[in-house]
Amino acid sequence: MKKSREIILADKAGFCFGVKRAINTAFKAAAGGKVYCLGPLIHNPQEVDRLRREGVETVDDLKTLKPGDSLIIRSHGVPPSVLRQAHDKDLTIIDLTCPFVGKAQRFAERLQIEGYRIVVVGEKKHPEVQSIIGYAGEDAIVVETPADLEGMKAQRRLGVVAQTTQSYSNFSEIVLELLRLSKELKVYNTICNSTTERQNATRSLAGRVDIMFVVGGRNSANTTRLVSLCREEGKPTYHIEVADEIRQEWLQGASKIGVTAGASTPDWVIEGVLKRLREGHTSKQPVR
Amino acid sequence: MKKSREIILADKAGFCFGVKRAINTAFKAAAGGKVYCLGPLIHNPQEVDRLRREGVETVDDLKTLKPGDSLIIRSHGVPPSVLRQAHDKDLTIIDLTCPFVGKAQRFAERLQIEGYRIVVVGEKKHPEVQSIIGYAGEDAIVVETPADLEGMKAQRRLGVVAQTTQSYSNFSEIVLELLRLSKELKVYNTICNSTTERQNATRSLAGRVDIMFVVGGRNSANTTRLVSLCREEGKPTYHIEVADEIRQEWLQGASKIGVTAGASTPDWVIEGVLKRLREGHTSKQPVR
Structure with a gap:
């Protein structure tokens, strides 16, 4: 039976909105000639293969690029230092930073200007987190799990942003610990809907x-x-x-x-x- | 056996620091002549009796006071409207607002200026909370327990201060709920050490x-x-x-x-x- x-x-x-937009724009841009993407456009080897066949080439850094070359900033965004390098090399920049990541970057920048010690809730090595840190300043702390906070000294003022793809439960557990570690806590919940x-x-x-x-x-x-x-x-x-x-x-x-x-x-x-x-x-x- | x-x-x-200071100053002031206190100086009937015998009289409002009378603002503080009334009546003001309550008032005022919807964690009818609300604005919300938040609509920006004598565990439970109800959350932990x-x-x-x-x-x-x-x-x-x-x-x-x-x-x-x-x-x- x-x-x-x-x-x-x-x-x-x-696909979420940010990824869909990035893929569609990349294909359109490549239709007009070869374009370069700093790191794989998305974390999906199968789709990156398809993109390469259509003229979207992944590069690891900007060294080999020449003035006028088209550079895609992928949805994860880049730190401002990389944007400056790209401008200095006179590259044509196609900025496909996800608007929600862009928000996290701007909030991080604002917290830095306001003098907060910044905590980014996310994965230390993830390119999105690296891009946010670029706006949060060198003394920003990346926290992946509540356990990372063990032994952290109390701070008077803490500012918090999250990698857009964090799980809310992990984020809220970390915020609860940070509340204990500060007298003033400003939190931007930048996890995207x-x-x-x-x-x-x-x-x-x-x-x-x-x-x-x-x-x-x-x-x-x-x-x-x-x-x-x-x-x-x-x-x-x-x-x-x-x-x-x-x-x-x-x-x-x-x-x-x-x-x-x-x-x-x-x-x-x-x-x-x-x-x-x-x-x-x-x-x-x-x-x- | x-x-x-x-x-x-x-x-x-x-006695905490704020109360000790209020009591000592009130006794000293009363040594120079009768002084009035708006509401009992502290929430202790035995000590208030002792104070009355020394010339510190409790009044419920400012109506009966005359220009030049000495008015004690007790450690719980008062809303700015009451301070204005006292000034308008030309009273001599002895402001014994606890410095930690004063901080909560100033943070509430700052949050209001910055455009946050304000939540005061504390007891609705407590004079300290009433004094803080005076600085937080009319649309401030007082939350006593997490259950008070049931059915509350999400807000984009929430600002939080606490009655200085709240328990931390109740405060942190409420903050955790407010995190879920907002995209931006600024918390001043004003519970005093x-x-x-x-x-x-x-x-x-x-x-x-x-x-x-x-x-x-x-x-x-x-x-x-x-x-x-x-x-x-x-x-x-x-x-x-x-x-x-x-x-x-x-x-x-x-x-x-x-x-x-x-x-x-x-x-x-x-x-x-x-x-x-x-x-x-x-x-x-x-x-x-």
């Missing part, structure tokens, strides 16, 4: 299925965070970049399968995964 | 005795809060204003007795309680 299986895609899975909505939809879906697939780049911080959320819900969770990674044995005994995807996961990749999962239960073939 | 009994006084019990220290010392003492006595005015908010803290520690707790209220049966079976007192409880009242408790276990007489 064939067991019925249900595949459910989470609301809000895939689309992150919160995607995380809520993912958590809710994980709660009512047997297993979860999270689709997106292994180098994508927001995708990895969705994996953690699903595991916190106690569900077996598989982080995959593409459909080909799905293994038949993972699906054994699962009658409801949830699928979600990070903000940098293109629709065509998500579609591929959904198609494979549907086939996986119509055919009796092993998936690979 | 006589059972040994230990009486332990909490650290930091009794002496409150925190007294509460911590009380909690720690309550944890290691059999019963607790909390000495202070029944109209004293900070004293009442000490009672709650002791009960949260699971200890039988008696709120008394004076030694005469102690009943022998309360002491049955208690080998360790803790005593603490609010910020407005005079030393002579605390001493009276300690003396009675010591007698209570040396003599075999019922306490009253």
Whole structure:
């Protein structure tokens, strides 16, 4: 007897506004000739491959670029020092910094002007956090988890901004600790709505299925965070970049399968995964 | 066999800096002639009686006062409208607003100028909160417990100050909720150190005795809060204003007795309680 299986895609899975805008503009710009992007445009190797084939080349720094070359600033933004370098080299700048990241940068700059010691809640090495720190000043502190605050000295005035893709629960735990460590605390909650909505939809879906697939780049911080959320819900969770990674044995005994995807996961990749999962239960073939 | 009994006084019990300063200055001022105090100088009926005998008279409003009369502004402070009335009546103002309350007033004023919607964490009817609201503006919201926030609409910018004698745990719970209700949150933690220290010392003492006595005015908010803290520690707790209220049966079976007192409880009242408790276990007489 064939067991019925249900595949459910989470609301809000895939590209957010900032990523969609960056991808669309990059493709348009590349139609007029080669463009360079400082670091991969998004944290999704499959989409970055597709972009390269269309003329969007990833560079690690500005050294090889010549005056007049077109430089894309990706959605994560860059510190002001990099913008200055690009201007000094007379590059044509296509600034695709996500407007929500731009807000976090401006709030960080304002907190610095107002004399606050700044805490950025986020991942130290993430390019978005690096871009925000550029505006927050050299003595800004990056805090990833409440444990990072152990031993931190009390400060009179603390200013706080967040990486736009942070989970609210981690952010609020850190703010609560910072409240204890200061007499004056100014907090800009710069977590973007689309992150919160995607995380809520993912958590809710994980709660009512047997297993979860999270689709997106292994180098994508927001995708990895969705994996953690699903595991916190106690569900077996598989982080995959593409459909080909799905293994038949993972699906054994699962009658409801949830699928979600990070903000940098293109629709065509998500579609591929959904198609494979549907086939996986119509055919009796092993998936690979 | 006589059972040994230990009486332990909490650290930091009794007058805080602001109250001590107010009492001392009021006595000095009254030595030069009658002075008026708008509302009881402190929330301790026994000490207010003593002050009256020395020439510090409590008035409920400014109506009966004449130009040149001396008016004490007590440690809780007053809204600016009352200060203006006093100036308009040409009263001689002796401003004994606690400097920490003065800070909360100034921070509230600054938040108002900066355009924040202001939340005062404290008791709606407490004169200190009323004085702070005078600086926070008419649309300020007073929040006593996190439950007060139920149904509150999200605000873009919220500014927060606290009644100086709030408990930190209640304050931080409320701040956590306000973080969820705003995109920008500026918090001045105006709880005074002496409150925190007294509460911590009380909690720690309550944890290691059999019963607790909390000495202070029944109209004293900070004293009442000490009672709650002791009960949260699971200890039988008696709120008394004076030694005469102690009943022998309360002491049955208690080998360790803790005593603490609010910020407005005079030393002579605390001493009276300690003396009675010591007698209570040396003599075999019922306490009253």
